[in-house]
Amino acid sequence: MPGPGHQHARFGGEEIHMAHDSLKHFFRVSSAAIALATVVHAAPAVAQQGDAAPAGDAASDAADRDIIVTGSRLGRTGYDAPTPVNVVGAERMNNLAISNVADALNQIPSFRAMSTPQMNSFRISGNIGARTLDLRGLGATRTLTLVDGRRFVASADNGTVDVNSIPSILVQRAEVVTGGASAAYGADAVAGVVNLILDSKLNGIKADMNSGISQRGDARTFYAGLAGGTDFAGGRGHVIAGIEYSREWGMGACEVRSWCAKYTNYVPNPGYNTTTKTSTNGLPATLVLDHVRFLYNENGILSGATKPNGTGGTTTLGQQVLNVGATSLPNALRNKQFDSNGNLVDYQIGSLLSGLFQQKEFDSTQPYLVGLSPTTLMVPTRHVSSMVHANYDLTDTIQLSGEFMYAHVVGGPAVSTPPLDGPATIDINNPYISAATRATILAADPAITKLLVNHSAVTSVGPSNVATTTIDTYRAAIGLKGEIGTGWNWDIYYTYGRVKSRIDDVNNRLKEWNNAIDAVRVTGANVGTSGLAIGSIVCRTTLTAPANGCIPINLFGPGGVSQAAAARYMVPEWQTRTYQQHVVALNLRGSPFSTWAGEVKVAIGGEYRRDTAVGYTDANTLAGNFISAQTTALPFTKTTVAEGYFEAGVPLLKDSALGKSLDVDGAIRFSHYEPFGDATTWKVGLVYTPVSELTFRVTRSRDVRAPTAQESSPNSTTIQLPLPDPFVGGNTNQFVVTGGNPNLHLERANTFTAGIVFRPSFIRGLNLSVDYYDIKVDGAIDSLTGPAITTACKNQNLLCNLIQFNPNGSVNTIFSNFQNLSQLHAEGLELVADYRFPAFGGDIDLQLNANYVIDLKTIGATGLVTQLDNWTGNNGSVTNIQGVPAYKIDGIMTYSIGDWAFTWHHRYVPKGILDPTKIAPGDAGYDINNPNSVNINYVSARYYLDFAAKVKIADTRMGGAFEVYGNINNVFDKGQPAQLRLIGNALHFDSIGRAFKIGIRATF
Known part of the structure; x- marks a missing residue:
């Protein structure tokens, strides 16, 4: 059956079904190749840096000299750049049957796939199904995404770019600088830069179409792209155009994969005494268990009750725990649920009941068990993206260019949680409670006035917050470039970008729902003049407001929420955004003079940029009518930047006794950000080649990041809450300010990289680089809770500037909005290698990318350190997984012979930590009585193998060539590691399982 969203398909469905039949035949023919993969998969491999030809290939070397590598305004090749540069080309995508450049980049170990269709659920700060890029695990907001060296308009409040908006069929290669590059490109290049280079010299026509499906019949995909280019005006002009359509049908909820359907989750040990910090049952404080269900169901489970305490307050019985508690329920009321008539019946409690969790396998006699939320494992997406680019030689030395890009991206529907009342407070006289039940309750304790009921309206109203995002991107550019004399060139351009996005979220509950569950029966005593019928059941609020x-x-029994009630209280909400960007830039490059070692190269230029964002939302959200609003308005925000830069590359040695070459590269940029202040960024780099086979490189840079629209928005909210006040004791009413902060400053970072490049003459075709990186970010933008701020001020004399006090010394206001509070640190090693050699009558290409993380952490304003390295588990919210493995390895081996090519793609993630805050048996300092103790605290390693094949078929009649290709992803059908909780960790592990794709390419 089609996945979610199938009913919205306008085209592509027939191609999916035809391709499904073709897959069986194609991969039956390839079975021998798969067997070969199982033999070679353990062999060591080094990988090619992108798709460069082997060293020593004269034609390739000549072509490389024409490349201006990202991270510098000066012309260099990737291995010769002072800052590490990884080039991922179209050939990698073709060999692996990848249609989206972001998917190819996210395979590289230096990236963290933070935002993908497998990672995205409903995130207001981004877009459902978006593909954004995150280098070094420092956050996508600290990775700058460029297209042909120019900035691209933001797609979300957090300033990130959705790569779905860029037609991958026109991307020739992606250049990745894995280090700071703010001096070259301005703010946000703290972790690095991804520069997507378009094939602006395309001549002829190329087309690509493919279809894919998982072994289990879901995760269907369809892609079609067409691009072409030609000269005009007698060769003085050239135009290219491209369009692509992509659709992913996604995957369903947790139950569609066995590794998720076993419902692994954390459960607090019910035998652990949190007061005495001792275990009474021989188990640690936290348990990682399978078959964990919430203590909710459609019938409604009696989880507690309240009664007056005689002093004006109430005493809670049960406290959401049926069998234990400071004040337990009477025995006659324990382990009970309601039936559809409001009668109390037995409920079979699972084992290790603790709070809202129980270990309980599915029971057909009690079908309304609530396990995980129905959040989709992979959200559906579809997009159309297109571009046209033209250039024309006005004179022999001046060229005019222009381009226009349009994309329409739809993500979702993404499904969130069902409505959970945990617990709902129900009056003892609620008319939906049977007389027999009321009598039983009062007989157990006559003082009980209200019941606490854990209820899930799954079958009645379905899930809440089913969201879809729509993004329309428009981008236009016009530019001039030319030459001045010999060896000097210049360019000037203007770009305009506009994004209009909308989030539609259906089935969000209004606060009025809480009035609706407080039902009463109309009596003669309360009918008054309202006209209400005596004996009818109404909301309590209706007694005083009949209209x-x-x-x-009725929360008792399945189906108790009527369709009319669901329609009234489960209503849609929406938000819109408009992002606009204007950029004007001028660059001049050339060689003013030469030294004894060669030409001195310089680049100088300036840029002006204006970014704005504004957004609106529905009336219910603005009025605060939802129990939990999922959308927000965004007041108008504007950031303007005026900046100028200078860069120089000076050769100091050439073929001397001290070495073959020595080059020094330096750059400085001054920027004025309104309203965030001034910044001077710089870099100094050195490349030293003592002998032709060996090169050393080192760079030091100062980088910045500007606050995003989400962070700098004046959209702050002030609410008054009773919170602990450590200055006067007890709780006091305090104003808490949350949300954006227009008074933020720039984040500032110091980056150091050092590496070695090895191209041995005795192994022709081998290129290998190893680089060390160390990135420290100060003033990282973060927010803290009110109690955390007051505690830090009282105990550590920190953050007191975020508190306003009353004259008596009590807390008046806490500024809990975004502040420049934290520090970040990323340190590690990156390996990039490629090797090509003839073998078995053909050629073998080996490519290797690996990243070893020495340290990745955040340091909060209170000194709290959160270690993110060697962490591959999920310790909490599904949408807040941040850790990275200690290392990742990505290797490719391609064997080409004649018109055939076979590719084996190897991915390895080592054993990691499930939760860095926990200690398990075997760990240093483990103690069963430690409140941080846990029974399991590791995540198993995973090795994935993908196999792809392609064959070229010449078509002499049309003068072109066809290429038929296909692949098997996750050949061994490895699921996510068994220890992962909730819906796993799609940052590093495959959620789909074995999947197939078949396609055809054509060139004319």
Whole structure:
């Protein structure tokens, strides 16, 4: 059956089904190659840096000299750049049957796939199904994404670019600088830069179409792209154009994969005493268990009750725990649920009941068990992206260019949680409670006035917050470039970008729902002049406002929420955004003079940029009518930047006794950000080649990041809450300010890289680089809770500037909005290698990318260190997984012979930590009585093998060539590691399992 969103398909469905039949035949023919893969997969491999030809290939070397590598405004090749540069080309995508350049980049170990269709659920700060790029695990907001060296308009409040908006069929290669590059490109290049280079010299026509499906019949995909280029005006002009359509049908909820359907989750040990910090049952404080269900169901489970305590307050019985608690329920009321008539019946509690969790396998006699939320494992997406680019030689030395890009991207629907009342407070006289039940309860304790009921309206109203995002991107550019004399060139350009996005979220609950569950029966005593019928059931609020339209809800038994009530209280919400960007830039490059070692190269230029964002939302959200609003308005925000830069490359040695070459590269940029202040960024780099086979490189840079629209928005909210006040004791009413902060400053970072490049003459075709990186970010933008701020001020004399006090010394206001509070640190080693050699009558290409993380951490304003390295588990929110493995290895081996090519793609993630805050048996300092103790605290390693094949078929009649290709992803059908909780960790592990794709390419 089609996946979610199938009913919205306009085309592509037939191609999917035809391709499904073709897959069986194609991969039956390839079975011998798969067997070969199982033999060679353990062999060591080094990988090619992108798709460069082997060293020593004269034609390739000549072509490389024409490349201006990202991270510098001066012309260099990737291995010769002072800053590490990894080039990922179209050939990698073709060999692996990858249609989206972001998917190819996210395979590289230096990236963290933070935002992909497998990672995205409903995130207001981004877009559903978006593909953004995150280098070094420092966050996508600290990775600058460029197209042909120019900035691209933001797609979300957090300033990130959705790569779905860029037609991958026109991307020739992606250049990745894995180090700071703010001196070359300005703010946000703290972790690095990804520069997508378009094939602006395309001549002829190329087309690509493919279809894919998982072994289990879901995760269907379809892609079609067409691009072409030709000269005009007698060769003085050249135009290219391209368009692509891509659709991913996604995957369903957790139950569609066995590794997720076993419902692994954390459960607090019910035998652990948190007061005495001792275990009474021989188990640690936290348990990682399978078959964990929430203590909710459609019938409604009695989880507690309240009664007056005689002093004006209430005493809670049960406290959401049926069998234990400071004040337990009477025995007659324990382990009970309601039936559809409001009668109490037995409920079979699972083992290790603790709070809202129980270990309980599915029971057909009690079908309304609530496990995980129905969040989709992979959200559906579809997009159309297109571009046209033209250039024309106005004179022999001046060229005019222009381009226009349009993309329409739809993500979702993404499904969030069902409505959970945990617990709902129900009056003992609620008319939906049977007389027999009321009598039983009062017989157990006559003082009980209210019941606490854990209820899930899954079958009645379905999941809440089913969201879809729509993004329309428009981008236009016009530019001039030319030459001045010999060896000097210049360019000037203007770009305009505009993104209009919308989030539609259906089935969000209004606060009025809470009035609806407080039902009463109309009696003669309260009917008054309202005209209400005696004996009818209404909301309590209707007694005093008969025309309020409130529809009472029965929380007892399945189907108790009527369609009318669901329609009234589960309503849609929406938000819109408009992002605009204007950029004007001028660059001049050339060689003013030469030294004894060669030409001195310089680049100088300036840029002006204006970014704005504004957004609106629905009336219910603005009025605060939702129990938990998922959308927000965004007041108008504007950032303007005026900056100028200078860069120089000076050769100091050439073929001397001290070495073959020595080059020094330096750059400085001054920027004025309104309203965030001034910044001077710089870099100094050195490349030393003592002998032709060996090169050393080192760079030091100062980088910055500007606050995003989300962070700098004046959209702050002030609410008054009773919170602990450590200055006067007890709780006091305090104003807490949350949200954006227009008074933020720039984040500042110091980056150091050092590496070695090895190209031995005795192994012709081998290129290998190893680089060390160390990135420290100060003033990282973060927010803290009110209690954390007051505690830090009282105990550590920190953050007191975020508090306003009353005259008596008590807390008046806490500024809990975004502040420049934290520090980040990323340190590690990166290996890039490629090797090509003849073998078995053909050629073998080996490519290797690896990243070893020495340290990745955040240091909060209170000194709290969160270690993110060697962490591959999920310790909490599904949308807040941040850790990275200690290392990742990505290797490719391609064997080409004649018109055939076979590719084996190897991915390895080592054993990691499940939760860095926990200690398990075997760990240093483990103690069963430690509140941080846990029974399991590791995540198993995973090795994945993908196999792809392609064959070229010449078509002499049309003068072109065809290429048929296909692949098997996850050949061994490895699921996610068994220890992962909730819906796993798609940052590093495959969620789909074995999947197939078949396609055809054509060139004319």
